[in-house]
Amino acid sequence: MTRRIPRERADLIVRQFRRYEAVYAEQGVDRRSFLRLIAGGAAARTVLPVLVAAGAVTARDAEAARAAVRGARAVAARPAAQEPARGGTILIGTLGEAQSINPLLTNETEGTWRAKMMFDQFVNLNLETLQPEPGLAREWTISDDGLTYTFTLQDGVTFSDGTPLTTADVEFTLRGLLTKEVASVYVTDFLGIAGAKEFNDGTAQTISGVEVIDPATIKLTLASPNAAFLSGLRWLRPLPKHLLEGKNLTDDPYFQAPIGAGPFKFVSWSTGQDFVAARNETYWQSGKPYLDGFTHRVTPDAQTIVIALQTGQLEGSEYALATQAEQLEGAGNLTVLVKPPGVDVNGWNFGQKTSELLRDARVRRAIAMAIDTGTFASDFLLGLGRPAVGPIPSGSWAYDETVAAIPYDPEGARALLEEVGAGGMSLRTTVNAGNQFREDWVTYTQQALGDIGVTVEPDIKEWTQVVKDGTEGTFEAICPTFAGVLVDPDELYSALHTGEQQNVSGYSNPEFDRLLEAGRAATELEERKRIYSEAQKILLQDVPVFYAWDRPFISVTTDGFTGYTNTILSFFDRLEEWQRTG
Numbered sequence: 001m002t003r004r005i006p007r008e009r010a011d012l013i014v015r016q017f018r019r020y021e022a023v024y025a026e027q028g029v030d031r032r033s034f035l036r037l038i039a040g041g042a043a044a045r046t047v048l049p050v051l052v053a054a055g056a057v058t059a060r061d062a063e064a065a066r067a068a069v070r071g072a073r074a075v076a077a078r079p080a081a082q083e084p085a086r087g088g089t090i091l092i093g094t095l096g097e098a099q100s101i102n103p104l105l106t107n108e109t110e111g112t113w114r115a116k117m118m119f120d121q122f123v124n125l126n127l128e129t130l131q132p133e134p135g136l137a138r139e140w141t142i143s144d145d146g147l148t149y150t151f152t153l154q155d156g157v158t159f160s161d162g163t164p165l166t167t168a169d170v171e172f173t174l175r176g177l178l179t180k181e182v183a184s185v186y187v188t189d190f191l192g193i194a195g196a197k198e199f200n201d202g203t204a205q206t207i208s209g210v211e212v213i214d215p216a217t218i219k220l221t222l223a224s225p226n227a228a229f230l231s232g233l234r235w236l237r238p239l240p241k242h243l244l245e246g247k248n249l250t251d252d253p254y255f256q257a258p259i260g261a262g263p264f265k266f267v268s269w270s271t272g273q274d275f276v277a278a279r280n281e282t283y284w285q286s287g288k289p290y291l292d293g294f295t296h297r298v299t300p301d302a303q304t305i306v307i308a309l310q311t312g313q314l315e316g317s318e319y320a321l322a323t324q325a326e327q328l329e330g331a332g333n334l335t336v337l338v339k340p341p342g343v344d345v346n347g348w349n350f351g352q353k354t355s356e357l358l359r360d361a362r363v364r365r366a367i368a369m370a371i372d373t374g375t376f377a378s379d380f381l382l383g384l385g386r387p388a389v390g391p392i393p394s395g396s397w398a399y400d401e402t403v404a405a406i407p408y409d410p411e412g413a414r415a416l417l418e419e420v421g422a423g424g425m426s427l428r429t430t431v432n433a434g435n436q437f438r439e440d441w442v443t444y445t446q447q448a449l450g451d452i453g454v455t456v457e458p459d460i461k462e463w464t465q466v467v468k469d470g471t472e473g474t475f476e477a478i479c480p481t482f483a484g485v486l487v488d489p490d491e492l493y494s495a496l497h498t499g500e501q502q503n504v505s506g507y508s509n510p511e512f513d514r515l516l517e518a519g520r521a522a523t524e525l526e527e528r529k530r531i532y533s534e535a536q537k538i539l540l541q542d543v544p545v546f547y548a549w550d551r552p553f554i555s556v557t558t559d560g561f562t563g564y565t566n567t568i569l570s571f572f573d574r575l576e577e578w579q580r581t582g
Helices: 007-027 031-039 044-053 061-071 108-118 166-177 196-200 229-235 302-311 323-327 361-369 371-382 410-420 436-450 463-471 493-498 510-521 524-544
Strands: 089-094 124-125 132-134 136-142 148-153 212-213 217-221 264-268 276-278 293-298 334-338 345-350 426-432 453-462 545-551 554-558
Touching: 007 031, 007 044, 007 371, 007 436, 031 044, 031 061, 031 323, 044 061, 044 371, 108 264, 108 276, 108 293, 124 229, 124 276, 124 334, 132 136, 132 229, 148 166, 166 196, 166 212, 166 217, 166 276, 264 293, 302 323, 323 334, 323 554, 345 361, 345 436, 361 410, 361 524, 371 436, 371 545, 426 436, 436 453, 493 510, 510 524
Parallel strands: 089 293, 426 453
Antiparallel strands: 124 132, 136 148, 148 217, 212 217, 264 276, 276 293, 334 554, 345 545
16 A cells, blocks of 8 residues: 655655756756656655656656666676787766876875876775775785884886886885975875874974885884774875985976876876876786776866767766766666765764854754654655765775664754753854755755754855865854765764864764774774774764765766776776776
8 A cells, every 4th residue: 555645745746856857957867867867766666656646747757767777787897808808098088177196296086096097006995895905015014013014015016117116215205295395185194104293393304114124125113003004005106216306296397297107107188178198018017907098088067978978979987967877878888887875975064163052962963853864865855865874885894784873853853952952043054056965955954953943044155165164164064074984984083083183063072082093093803893883873972963865976988898896986996907898
């Protein structure tokens, strides 16, 4: 028997359908494709019958959408061919231009990926588990006290000019990362090395925790244990000491056409247009890369990327809108992969620096308890998003499925506010204009909190202003949260540990701090899982951040490639493993 939907809720679903249909039509998504997206979403069993009953959609169109989803081919990562094929190139579309390709300074997605292609990483992350695995470092040992890491380089590593890469280059790059004048965005990942802080502030001329044993062996000693240290070594991308010693590591002409040890080497860069790289014939992984090279093309907007993928002008991208997945699959020659969840968990980060009331955990929890994230995901987002529980992606080793979500309990929320004396409070909610999901999140929050006597003051502004508020901590409630986790839960340390520069909300809990410190110090994975499970429970009780809903992202490539993996990291992270099959 079909559950009866209240009239008010049905009207909301219809209004949201018409709203998003118009929004997506402007992006080139036709009604049929939009209905397929809904049919494939988590709320299809609720939304489609409501739309049919209201006359917003015909029963025939709804069934056609369901049938299209049932008949859609299952998409998964393609296995590499048994006989690796060499040759060919790939044309990848991106929306933004890199600010730099200097591996010490790259601070955005495009430059960071290009630097990885040209310089390679000291330690890699497994694309599925996100656990550290060999990169330029072939192997390592860790002392019993968790302080000393001894690394051995891969055999036969050279820069693309044929010069051997040695541990002297690794040491040189560490000094560059930790030089205050360089102002590397990755400096915090390396300040835990013994003597690093003193070197960075200029009170020491050497880094006591860095010791070159021989050309292939280097020892790094930490001031205190940090289990996430290995993951942070993905940002160590060795520079050639023989070309840069004594030079300015921020703007030397070398960085306009760099020589590195990565799978590809620099060819040309037309700013705002194409970045071109070719196979590094001296790459240490024998036979790789399989491709002759790649072009990274800056494209004006997401719709242009979709059209270019459909017409073959592009062969891969991570920037097509997830709402156009069905349209892209319909082209017949494209593979569309939905990225694992957790890329972008949204909600509210509460500004305890700006609101005395928000310093009380009961107030923050009451706000979260008053908002039904399940209904928001199904009715407002029409099933295109999904409720979230916390900051850690469900595919992470640290994810604990037994941790209970904050319950939807508006009466309990009202009681908490009355207990605190916060009845009738107001809350300023900040999001970026033009993001329809987040603008609807403000609307839904306003309605939900209005039911418990809280007045919401929408603060919808340009993205640059949202970032400014987020980094300066001048918000009351802000989305995005600026406190997410992608690779390792230790990322919560910089975002929420007391006194950290990136703790923009001003949250402080000694027990939570203790757990974050213990999570760094623990060396056994099972122990870290237990610690971060406890930390997540505190987050769900204290609610410094309300992690409420997750939205999907897609990666797209033509059917002429193989060797890739669907990952929460960059789809092109291991481009050296891609092969062209047609």
